[in-house]
Amino acid sequence: MPELPEVETIRRDLSGRLKGKRIAKLEVRRPKLLKSPRPLFEREAVGARIKSLKRRAKVLAIELSTGHTILIHLKMTGQLVYCSASGRLNTGGHPIAGVSSVPNKYTYVTFRFSDGSALYFNDVRMFGYVRLLPTKDLSQAFSHIGPEPLSLSFTPAVLAARLSRRPRTSIKAALLDQSVVAGIGNIYADESLFAGRIKPQRRAASLTGPDIIRLHSSIRRVLYLAVRSRGTSMNSYVDGLGRQGSYWNRRKAYGRAGEKCRRCGTIMRRAVVAQRGTTYCPECQR
DNA sequence: CGGAGTGTTAGTCG
DNA sequence: CCGACTAACACTCC
Numbered sequence: 001m002p003e004l005p006e007v008e009t010i011r012r013d014l015s016g017r018l019k020g021k022r023i024a025k026l027e028v029r030r031p032k033l034l035k036s037p038r039p040l041f042e043r044e045a046v047g048a049r050i051k052s053l054k055r056r057a058k059v060l061a062i063e064l065s066t067g068h069t070i071l072i073h074l075k076m077t078g079q080l081v082y083c084s085a086s087g088r089l090n091t092g093g094h095p096i097a098g099v100s101s102v103p104n105k106y107t108y109v110t111f112r113f114s115d116g117s118a119l120y121f122n123d124v125r126m127f128g129y130v131r132l133l134p135t136k137d138l139s140q141a142f143s144h145i146g147p148e149p150l151s152l153s154f155t156p157a158v159l160a161a162r163l164s165r166r167p168r169t170s171i172k173a174a175l176l177d178q179s180v181v182a183g184i185g186n187i188y189a190d191e192s193l194f195a196g197r198i199k200p201q202r203r204a205a206s207l208t209g210p211d212i213i214r215l216h217s218s219i220r221r222v223l224y225l226a227v228r229s230r231g232t233s234m235n236s237y238v239d240g241l242g243r244q245g246s247y248w249n250r251r252k253a254y255g256r257a258g259e260k261c262r263r264c265g266t267i268m269r270r271a272v273v274a275q276r277g278t279t280y281c282p283e284c285q286r
Numbered sequence: 287c288g289g290a291g292t293g294t295t296a297g298t299c300g
Numbered sequence: 301c302c303g304a305c306t307a308a309c310a311c312t313c314c
Contacts (some may be wrong), residue, residue, distance in 0.1 A: 032308095058294080075294045077310080106310095126311045127294065168302060178295080185293060194290070234293070254293095275305070277291075 002074040004149070004183025007058050007225035009245065010080055014119070015053040017082055018062070022049050022114040030108035033123065036132040044068040045132055057145050057182035061138065069132040069138055072121065078128035079106075085116030093264040147179045150227070154181075163212070167205035170217075173244050173274035174204040181219065186276050187232055187254045194253035199285045200273045225250065244285045254277045 001009070006069045026041055028034055034041065055061065058245040060080075062070040070079070081102045103110060109130050110123040121130060133141060146162055146196040147154045162180045166173070174180050175189040186190065193200050195218035198211055207215065226232065233247035234255075257270035257279045266283035 008294085073294080076292070078293095123309095124311070125292090125294095127308065166302085173303085176294090187293065188312095232293080 002058055002231075003185035003188050004055075004058060004223055005184070005188070005247065006230070006231035006245065007055050007060055007074070008033065008227050008232045011053050011055045011060055013178075014060075014080065014082055015224060016233070017117070018050045018113075020049060020051060021117065023064075025112040027110040027112065028108070029110075033108050033121070033126060033129055034154060035129040041132050049193075055279040056138075056142050056148070057178050058185070059142075063135060065136050067134055069135045071129075071141070072134065073129050074123070075125070075127035075129075076112060077124040079122040081120040081122060083118050083120065090103055096229060127243065144179050145247070146179050148182050148281040149184070149223055154216075154220070156213045159216045159219075160209075161213045163204045163207065165205065169204055169236060170202035170273055171202050171204050171207060172276070173276060175219075176274055183223070184219070187251070188219075188222055188226065190279050191222045192224075194280060194285060196224055197285050199282075200278050200280050202269070248260065253281070255279060 023045055024047075026046055028038065044066045044221065045064060045068065048068070049060040049145045051063045051065055053060065053062055056074065060072045060074075061119045061231050064070065072078075074080070083102055087217070100117060102118075102124065106122040106127065107120045107126050108123060111119040111121075112121075114284070127177075146178070147158055159181065163171075163174055165228070166177060166180060172189050172193060175184050176186070176193065190200070192215065196211070196215040198215055200205065226245075226247040229245055229247040231245040232247040232251070234248060259268055260266070261268055261281040261284060264281065266281055269282050271278050271280070
């Protein structure tokens, strides 16, 4: 699940709880998910204090007192669960139906803090990763990532310039490309294109000035609303631990194929664009 | 039971 | 350089 709004929600939720904590121990059940050498983690992460939590695109960055930063990507099914010393849980990311305790069979990396609290990284499909690198190398690590769409410096002109790098690809593929705009995934690509009334299959270069302006404001409005809604929880499952993101109930396109368009009443259509399931209105998206 | 589909992206191939 | 496609993996749904 986690796209920009979900990762941002996780960041905000975890920030207050993790800041200032000292990492006492690292437990790794699936070494494959650790994308940096274990000895580096032992040397630079264990014993370190957490200075801040940041986010770039869909990546959570945990800045440490040692001049190093932990990067966590949840990919499709990653989940972070914080458990305080008293045992209270707080989850973020993809809910796992029927699994409501931690650690569980999908817990592959555990950070234990000196106050007895812990952060569990669960990931059913094991696509996610945990990296550790010098904080000074961060901008280099993100050098291929495009502009943050919620930043004020993201203007229609910036979007146009970014799209011009991928002129021949579909506008949907371009939005999913993290080097064009950061943090957009399948849900918010469909939502933004619906809001901007642009057909997902169109070549990026075919967008006119007015198209770009509409798409730009649509991306920002969609993501802003999604962050305010605490993201999207696809699963109807409620586990009583973390709160559910409510954007799911506000969505207008994603997963609504066969249902009526909220704008014109036409039946929404499903197609495969950029190898991804895509929902759009054949009438009001042009 | 088989096959398709799932919120991501790095890497390969043409 | 560019864009399309696949692999990484586990699970759910029809």
